[in-house]
Amino acid sequence: MKLVVPVKLLPTPEQAAALAGTLDTANAAATWLAGQAQTTDRRGRADLQREHYSHLKEMGLSAQPALHVLRKVADAYTTRAANVAAGNYGPRGSRRRGRAENSPIRFRPDAAQPFDDRCLSWQYDMQSVSIWTIAGRMKNLRYTGSADQLKALRLYRQGETDLVHRDGMWFLYATCEIPEPHAAQPTGWIGVDLGLANIATTNSGYRACGRGLRRYRERQRRLRRKLQAKNTKASNRVLRRQRRRETRHAAQVNHVISKRIVAEAQRTGHGIGLEALTGIRERVRLRKPQRATLHSWGFAQLGSFIVYKARRAGVPVVFVNANDTSRTCRKCGYIDRNNRVSQAEFRCRSCRFAEHADVNASHNIARKAAVVWGRGAQSTAPTLE
Incomplete structure (x- = not known):
């Protein structure tokens, strides 16, 4: 059974700046590549790699991060095509569907970026990682998590890990392949x-x-309406602090x-x-x-x-x-x-x-x-x- 285990990173200000620059560079490259794919209508991973891999390297990405950007863009277009075919953007000829089909995909500057074992290595005993950044290989980046999270990470981690920046905090979302017990015959x-x-x-x-x-939920909705009506710097700070608290x-x-x-x-x-x-x-x-x-x-x-x-x-x-x-x-x-x-x-x-x-x-x-x-x-x- 696949399970995503999140751990929180504890970067220094210098490490946080390097991580932010890495996400910004990777997502800027992904947005540029998505624009090229939209213009040329070549959206498969093989076509994108053949035509644009060298340019991604020139944008500051090393080999493996460039391949991850290529795959991220190709997967994004595949997902969009599936949603269009399923009618999730409206019927054929609708304005919303037309915008979805004719606009290039854009990536937020802090959107998650995947890393594999060539770009990211774990030191479980020290609770630290070594990760590729645009500033070079960053070592001794500390992380923390609950006892269950750290145990699952040590025993079952496999595959890719996503670097995520959310609400001013940094996380690694690691994929773990956890053994699934056989379901016994229920008595009721x-x-x-x-x-x-x-x-x-x-x-x-x-x-x-x-x-x-x-x-x-009702209290949170009343508070949001009150703060949005004020629309001051202080109220906007509180709104940012309240983000996702209800969730x-x-x-x-x-x-x-x-x-x-x-x-x-x-x-x-x-x-x-x-x-x-x-x-x-x-x-x-x-x-x-x-x-x-x-x-x-x-x-x-x-x-x-x-x-x-x-x-x-x-x-x-x-x-x-x-x-x-x-x-x-x-x-x-x-x-x-x-x-x-x-x-x-x-x-x-x-x-x-x-x-x-x-x-x-x-x-x-x-x-x-x-x-x-x-x-x-x-x-x-x-x-x-």
């Missing part, structure tokens, strides 16, 4: 119902209330929830059933004040956290069709939209069974997961690459 299933009022509800009795996170907080909440669900499944020998919520933002109809809450909610992130933690623990995961899970009575199987009396209350119109709506839905998800597993679809979870 934990169904997980995801929602806004309750972030996650399981049929085993766990419920993560979303009220705290919802109120935190980090929500991710931490999702980590805690997913860890608890996976730990319970591992302890009891159960598998985990999740709803396939693809397209939920298009299906759900909400009043305008509620739309910001829906679009900022991390359904996919929580699901991905559960998946990768479960795979590391050897817990099987299946995704099931979410249709009618909240309208079906888990006792008699009767389906009716009026069974859902309110957000929290479920009362079957056939057998009069009553229960919390999210708990009822989680039991239905667990039942569906058992059926899917029995058909041999042992996991429809996406690969973590």
Whole structure:
């Protein structure tokens, strides 16, 4: 199983300046190369390397960084072509699609830059790296991380590492190939119902209330509106400081929830059933004040956290069709939209069974997961690459 492990760099001011210059040079070269590819319509890696490799070397890049820039540009155009073909930029003839197809790709000056083992070497005992920069080979660049991150880095690191500059801090994102335990035959299933009022509800009795996170998001939105209305130097400094704070907080909440669900499944020998919520933002109809809450909610992130933690623990995961899970009575199987009396209350119109709506839905998800597993679809979870 591939897992990206981030570690924080601790550069001196001189080292930070060299790293910044390296990113700026590499991304300036990538932007120039993307412009050439757009003009000549030759966007394959082999064509770009044959025609422009020597010029990239003249721009200050050594051999391996130049090859990484070539590949970064070629991959960017491949990704854009796939998005255009999938209709992600609108239908044929639309203005947005025309801009996407006819404009050269641009790279931010501080966009991430990949390094391989020829450009970057690790000294695990000293917690330092040696990395290529435009100022020469930089040695004794210190890094830090949690105990789990450092252990995974030492034991399982393979492949490329990305240099990332974010919010004034420097990071290395290393790819680790972590062995994945074999998923045992589950003795039962934990169904997980995801929602806004309750972030996650399981049929085993766990419920993560979303009220705290919802109120935190609302406070952050009010603060942003207030600071943006002031538009002073001081307010803009605070806005920059607040950047991604809400995202980090929500991710931490999702980590805690997913860890608890996976730990319970591992302890009891159960598998985990999740709803396939693809397209939920298009299906759900909400009043305008509620739309910001829906679009900022991390359904996919929580699901991905559960998946990768479960795979590391050897817990099987299946995704099931979410249709009618909240309208079906888990006792008699009767389906009716009026069974859902309110957000929290479920009362079957056939057998009069009553229960919390999210708990009822989680039991239905667990039942569906058992059926899917029995058909041999042992996991429809996406690969973590």
